[in-house]
Amino acid sequence: MxxxxxxxxxxxxxxxxxEIEAPRIARKAKPxxxxxxxxxxxxxxxxxxxxxxxxxxxTITIIxxxxxxxxxxxxxxxVGEEYFAVIGPLGKATHIENRGKVVCVGGxxxxxxxxxxxxxxxxxxNHVTTILGSRNKDLLxxxxxxxxxxxxxxxxxDDGSKGHHGFVTDVLxxxxxxxxxxLVVAIGPVPMMKFVSAITKEKGVETLVSLNPxxxxxxxxCGGCRVSVGGExxxxxxxxxxxxxxxxxxxxxxxxxxxxxxxEQKSVDESEKNA
Amino acid sequence: xxxKDKKVKVPRATMPEQxxxxxxRNFMExxxxxxxxxxxxxxxxxxxxxxxxCVEGCPVSVDIPGFIQKIADGDFSGAIERLxxxxxxxxxxxxxxxxxxxxxxxxxxxxxxSSVAIGYLERFAADKARELGSGTLPKVxxxxxxxxxxxxxxxxxxxxxxxxxxxxxxVTIFEAFHQTGGVLVYGIPEFRLPKDIVASEVATxxxxxVKIELNSVVGTTVTIDELFEEGFDAAYVGVGAGLPxxxxxxxxxxxxxxSANEYLxxxxxxxxxxxxxxxxxxxxxxxxxxxxAGNVAMDxxxxxxxxxxxxxKIVYRRSRxxxxxxxxxxxxAEQEGIEFVLLTNPIQFFGDDDGRLNGMECLKMExxxxxxxxxxxxxxxxxxxYRIDCDLVVVSVGAKANPLLTNSTPDIDLNQWGNIVADPAxxxxxxxxxxxxGDIATGMATVILAxxxxxxxxxxxxxxxxxxx
Numbered sequence: 001m002x003x004x005x006x007x008x009x010x011x012x013x014x015x016x017x018x019e020i021e022a023p024r025i026a027r028k029a030k031p032x033x034x035x036x037x038x039x040x041x042x043x044x045x046x047x048x049x050x051x052x053x054x055x056x057x058x059t060i061t062i063i064x065x066x067x068x069x070x071x072x073x074x075x076x077x078x079v080g081e082e083y084f085a086v087i088g089p090l091g092k093a094t095h096i097e098n099r100g101k102v103v104c105v106g107g108x109x110x111x112x113x114x115x116x117x118x119x120x121x122x123x124x125x126n127h128v129t130t131i132l133g134s135r136n137k138d139l140l141x142x143x144x145x146x147x148x149x150x151x152x153x154x155x156x157x158d159d160g161s162k163g164h165h166g167f168v169t170d171v172l173x174x175x176x177x178x179x180x181x182x183l184v185v186a187i188g189p190v191p192m193m194k195f196v197s198a199i200t201k202e203k204g205v206e207t208l209v210s211l212n213p214x215x216x217x218x219x220x221x222c223g224g225c226r227v228s229v230g231g232e233x234x235x236x237x238x239x240x241x242x243x244x245x246x247x248x249x250x251x252x253x254x255x256x257x258x259x260x261x262x263x264e265q266k267s268v269d270e271s272e273k274n275a
Numbered sequence: 276x277x278x279k280d281k282k283v284k285v286p287r288a289t290m291p292e293q294x295x296x297x298x299x300r301n302f303m304e305x306x307x308x309x310x311x312x313x314x315x316x317x318x319x320x321x322x323x324x325x326x327x328x329c330v331e332g333c334p335v336s337v338d339i340p341g342f343i344q345k346i347a348d349g350d351f352s353g354a355i356e357r358l359x360x361x362x363x364x365x366x367x368x369x370x371x372x373x374x375x376x377x378x379x380x381x382x383x384x385x386x387x388x389s390s391v392a393i394g395y396l397e398r399f400a401a402d403k404a405r406e407l408g409s410g411t412l413p414k415v416x417x418x419x420x421x422x423x424x425x426x427x428x429x430x431x432x433x434x435x436x437x438x439x440x441x442x443x444x445x446v447t448i449f450e451a452f453h454q455t456g457g458v459l460v461y462g463i464p465e466f467r468l469p470k471d472i473v474a475s476e477v478a479t480x481x482x483x484x485v486k487i488e489l490n491s492v493v494g495t496t497v498t499i500d501e502l503f504e505e506g507f508d509a510a511y512v513g514v515g516a517g518l519p520x521x522x523x524x525x526x527x528x529x530x531x532x533x534s535a536n537e538y539l540x541x542x543x544x545x546x547x548x549x550x551x552x553x554x555x556x557x558x559x560x561x562x563x564x565x566x567x568a569g570n571v572a573m574d575x576x577x578x579x580x581x582x583x584x585x586x587x588k589i590v591y592r593r594s595r596x597x598x599x600x601x602x603x604x605x606x607x608a609e610q611e612g613i614e615f616v617l618l619t620n621p622i623q624f625f626g627d628d629d630g631r632l633n634g635m636e637c638l639k640m641e642x643x644x645x646x647x648x649x650x651x652x653x654x655x656x657x658x659x660x661y662r663i664d665c666d667l668v669v670v671s672v673g674a675k676a677n678p679l680l681t682n683s684t685p686d687i688d689l690n691q692w693g694n695i696v697a698d699p700a701x702x703x704x705x706x707x708x709x710x711x712x713g714d715i716a717t718g719m720a721t722v723i724l725a726x727x728x729x730x731x732x733x734x735x736x737x738x739x740x741x742x743x744x
Contacts, residue, residue, distance in 0.1 A: 085489070
């Protein structure tokens with residue numbers, strides 16, 4: 001069960017793709033849903049939104065950045081090795097319909113999550129403008145796939161090594177100015193989603209964001225993933241992971257994501273010491 | 276009965292325990308178990324009543340005088356076989372049942388002195404069998420060719436699985452987590468119920484032929500209707516009460532405020548108390564407050580103490596008398612230095628600039644007229660607000676029904692709280708060939724009541740598979 005059937009290194013080895021055998025999950029998964037993975041019996045449960053599914057082959061694809069002990073362990077696994085546990089599909093699927101003109105904004109590994117949603121929006125007949133951002137051109141992922149799923153593609157890099165020199169929000173403002181956009185989907189780092197939502201709120205353009213807070217079970221049982229949305233507490237695992245970007249309390253989310261910062265460092269230090 | 280008076284005079288066995296000042300900082304089991312001599316002496320106290328009231332108090336009708344007589348005779352294998360006849364989880368029940376309101380509460384000896392220590396003896400027989408590998412498993416009936424899906428591997432699911440496999444049915448358990456046991460592994464801490472004991476009880480079921488599919492969230496990975504399409508003839512839903520209740524107070528989303536479910540799941544299922552050997556971290560509070568006074572609240576408080584807290588307070592809005600935890604849990608918690616702050620209600624939580632909890636505001640209460648539950652209603656004392664400094668709060672005020680499964684099965688009727696409506700006598704739901712029991716049907720209750728519901732449902736499922744709906 002949960003065998004890795006293919007593996008790819010992206011963005012100079014900092015971002016890894018795993019295609020994993022999980023026939024039951026592949027049969028059911030829809031764009032926007034996530035899985036929880038555990039590398040071994042002692043491992044932490046890590047939620048990751050699926051980047052792709054192949055129901056015929058019975059596989060799901062995840063793309064993650066190596067940021068801590070768990071993702072480092074994920075990244076070390078070779079083709080043929082198995083995850084200890086993969087659970088899903090979890091969370092609500094993205095509501096896909098023809099809205100006319102839409103904009104998809106992606107940053108970092110959020111682009112991996114955005115890809116199946118973008119494809120589905122395009123397949124549903126939307127005119128899709130995509131804006132992708134990364135620190136530099138080498139860290140940008142899935143450019144070709146996103147180009148195929150979009151009518152227009154804009155690239156932004158912080159250092160100007162490719163496309164627009166600056167942030168996705170610069171280009172987004174431009175697009176919103178020129179076109180009549182009915183929906184924006186923004187998936188990426190919390191500050192990116194926060195700033196995108198601030199701009200679209202001002203323009204009154206509906207915006208969906210996908211959140212990835214700290215979770216344990218992913219089924220609504222623990223409440224660790226609670227987020228404030230429009231002043232109400234929601235569980236990202238069952239009420240989300242997608243929410244109305246204009247209503248999310250991003251500062252609270254950022255704080256909560258830092259809850260275990262010291263422990264995470266300790267975990268990395270400990271495992272490096274042992275290695 | 277000639278020996279009765281004599282038996283009343285023999286003192287009840289005292290369970291050897293780890294000393295409070297030692298155990299409050301370790302996760303090893305608190306009670307150490309009876310020795311053979313202690314168990315035989317205790318078993319000999321049983322009057323062997325012709326109409327045993329203790330059995331009437333047992334939700335799964337264990338032959339209590341029967342297994343106790345075997346212990347008194349020194350026939351420990353015989354004792355476990357008597358237990359297994361009616362109870363697939365004796366090592367668990369011996370540890371977590373509220374015996375004082377069930378079997379032991381009905382014991383005739385208890386009327387004049389102390390009841391027989393039935394829980395200790397059940398635990399003794401189960402531990403002895405595990406230690407020696409003794410006892411013959413119940414005989415499995417001829418295969419019926421009928422397939423049953425048991426959803427959830429908590430106490431009620433395990434009971435259904437054990438009962439039906441013995442009757443010859445082909446049973447598969449679907450468990451959402453990566454480990455079997457449900458609340459027995461994610462909720463009840465190691466120091467109260469060692470996890471290798473749960474694993475061993477599950478292994479017994481596997482030896483009987485029960486199959487287990489882990490990592491299967493029924494409702495999303497697969498639905499009940501899909502299980503029927505796959506060839507299952509009946510389904511039992513025992514998924515527990517998997518949705519934590521919060522209090523909706525200002526500051527509840529500060530870092531440092533946890534549901535009991537999260538705090539205990541991290542500690543127990545994910546073994547965060549062994550971090551960084553295990554990868555899942557857990558917040559280690561210096562000054563901890565647990566809101567609520569049930570068994571789960573005691574488990575959270577005692578866990579916090581073991582993780583190194585300087586102070587641990589139980590904050591509860593009613594008085595000592597109304598605390599719903601088992602007497603033994605309250606006693607153990609107090610022995611370990613947990614402070615009970617009674618007639619006190621939280622109002623809000625305070626945090627620093629980084630969103631980390633650093634205190635809470637409480638209001639003192641007094642008892643007024645009885646409410647609909649028959650308990651005296653706590654009434655706030657005006658102007659009594661005060662601050663408690665704390666860096667960790669565990670909200671332990673109960674759990675609601677998790678809608679993940681029921682949302683995917685709209686033809687199962689729910690009550691106004693989202694619990695599945697199940698016939699109390701049989702566990703039958705509004706959907707054909709689907710039964711439910713345990714917390715998802717009754718709301719939060721005990722391990723043994725869930726097992727009792729499982730027993731009734733198993734009988735009803737067997738009737739359905741052999742006779743009809």
